[in-house]
Amino acid sequence: MVEVYYHDNKDTIDDFTEPHNSGVPVSLDTLSKIGVFYRQIKTQEDLDNLATQRDYKNRDEVNLNLAAFNNDINAYNAKMQQFYKEHYHEDEEIRYIVDGEGYFDVRDENDKWIRTKLNKYDLLILPAGIYHRFTLTDDLKYVRAVRLFKDEPKWEAINRDTGKESEVRLSYAQSIVV
Template structure:
């Protein structure tokens, strides 16, 4: 079941896949104010309808678990650490969860983390320029997701610690400031 809440900010390199709920819920309406959209998708027809309405032309499927790294725990842990590093993209990030469980964290305007706990059927759309990060949940350490794209995917993660500000980031900040 989907849940949105403020992160407790008590994560460490050893426990960042734990829930970390502060106990303060966040509404879907609050997420919309940040440009984050949530859908619960119950069929391929609904998924295709959303994709068509938002002009998504391409998609692929990704599975993240230890098996998808041929049991290489070092490679798996390195990829999870990379995904958990705070970053943004110049394109929307769209994920539809087919199976498993994971967390997307997004920054609100007060620079606090909001955590979205996603399961099968959940779809999250993050706007270009929003700082975010992702991790699997410690309960499952497995996720299968469909990724959707308007054009060819742009995979460049622009990490916050680089202080790089692109047009996508500037547009995002201006858009939520109104």
């Protein structure tokens, strides 16, 4: 079963791929209340059905591991730090884990980090406008994932430290006000 818990907020630039489990679990219902959708999908047919139901027209596959960076640890670390920088997108972010594992962190309605450890067969959909970040686990340092898109694949990360809050971000924030 998927692991979901509050992040301990004790990570550093050197250890953000560690579990950082605060010991406080988070329910899938809590994720749902902030617009995050989780499902375990074990077959290609079920993935295709979900894509049809949610009107996803395009997909691609991403492989993240040290070998993808020609075993250049500096390039690998730079990419992991880029993914770990807090950001949002103006489109949903959909990831289906084909193999490997990784952590998705999302902000809850009180601006606390919730960490979700995804493994093979886990699918996570983040709503447009939610602040999040991603990293591989320190144990495996590998993930192969399918990314689904409603339209042409695009990937614009709007980093929180820029202060830019688009209509999509403002709409999302308003939808989860406590």
